[in-house]
Each structure stands twice: as C-alpha cells, then as structure tokens.
Amino acid sequence: MPTAxxxxxKKEEEEKAAKEPTLDDVFRDDGSLDEETLEGSVREKLPRxxxxxxxxxxxxxxxxxxxxxxxADQTMEKTQMSTVCGYVLAVGDLAYGDMDKFPNGxxxxxxxxxxxxxYAGSRLNIDGGELRLMNxxxxxxxxxxxxxxxxx
Numbered sequence: 399m400p401t402a403x404x405x406x407x408k409k410e411e412e413e414k415a416a417k418e419p420t421l422d423d424v425f426r427d428d429g430s431l432d433e434e435t436l437e438g439s440v441r442e443k444l445p446r447x448x449x450x451x452x453x454x455x456x457x458x459x460x461x462x463x464x465x466x467x468x469x470a471d472q473t474m475e476k477t478q479m480s481t482v483c484g485y486v487l488a489v490g491d492l493a494y495g496d497m498d499k500f501p502n503g504x505x506x507x508x509x510x511x512x513x514x515x516x517y518a519g520s521r522l523n524i525d526g527g528e529l530r531l532m533n534x535x536x537x538x539x540x541x542x543x544x545x546x547x548x549x550x
Contacts, residue, residue, distance in 0.1 A: 419527025421455070429459045429545055431485055445522065447490040447531060448474035454484035454519070454530045455510065457544040484530060486510045493534040505537045513539040513547065 399406070422434045447453045459481075486506050494504035506512050519532025541547065 419502045421523070421524065421529075422526040423492050423525075424455070425458045429457070431455075436487075440526075441487070443524070444487060444529070445524075447488050447493070449492045450534045451531050452486060452493055452506070452534055452537065454514070454532060456481045456528060456530055457483040457485070457511075457547075458527075459545070471544040472533050482513050482516055483541065483547050484512055484514065485544075486512055487529070489534075496505070498533065501509045506540055510536045511541045513541060527542070 419435050419438060419440050421440060424432055424440060426432055445453065486508050488508055489504070489506075494500045514530070514532060514536050515538065518536040519530040522529040522531055
C-alpha cells in the first residue's frame with residue numbers, strides 16, 4: 399500500500415506530465431536542445447519574425463556543473479543574458495533577400511546555431527524564457543556546438 403508521500407510524488411509526476419511544455423523544457427540538463435519538445439506546442443506560441451528579422455533562442459548551458467552541482471537560477475539567468483550563442487527558430491520573409499548585401503545567400507536558417515554580438519537584438523521575455531529578435535546582418539558566424547564557446 400503506497401504511503402501518503404508516495405501518492406503525493408505520483409500526483410506531482412502526473413501533473414508534470416500533463417503540463418504543456420514551455421521554453422524551460424526545451425533545454426535538457428546538459429544544455430543540449432530537445433528538438434522534439436521544441437517542435438510541439440512550444441513553437442506554436444512563438445512570435446513570427448517579420449521583414450529581415452530573425453528569432454533566436456539564446457543558449458542556456460547546463461543546469462549542473464560537471465561535478466553534479468546544481469547551478470542557481472540567478473547564475474543561469476546571467477549566463478543566458480550574456481550569451482553570444484543561439485538557436486535560430488525562425489527567419490522573416492525578407493531576411494537575406496538583398497542580393498547586394500548577401501551575394502552568397504543566407505548566412506543562417508532555422509535549425510542553425512549562430513554567434514551574435516552580446517547586446518545584439520531585442521530581448522523578448524515569454525513564458526519559460528527569453529528570446530532574441532535581431533536583424534539578419536547581426537549574425538556573426540554559424541557553429542556546430544554552442545557548448546564549445548566559453549560564456550562569461
């Protein structure tokens with residue numbers, strides 16, 4: 399027969415499973431991106447960039463140190479705010495359309511990890527996290543793995 403504590407835990411797990419995912423749920427504990435969660439109801443709630451703008455999800459990093467110590471929320475917020483890496487969520491319909499400015503085509507597309515200037519773009523706080531909306535020419539480089547870039 400389950401104890402009251404076990405019943406409480408079971409109820410909490412059921413509530414957590416029934417909860418709609420937010421941006422907080424898109425990143426795993428190791429800092430990697432859960433594409434499956436992102437493609438679900440989370441993407442439907444995101445703003446759609448217009449014109450030459452790009453919507454970027456800033457890299458958050460791991461929630462624990464390599465030694466297994468959980469990082470404080472304040473530390474993680476500081477890391478996210480000062481990050482220079484992000485995941486391209488969407489690109490506006492006019493982005494990279496200027497052939498004089500971008501003769502070799504688009505610098506990035508949805509699904510790419512990119513580097514941008516620390517204070518580039520506009521910060522948007524939505525349920526579960528922060529997004530950046532920036533101009534197409536503010537992308538500095540594409541990268542394969544954001545965890546290889548040191549964050550201060």
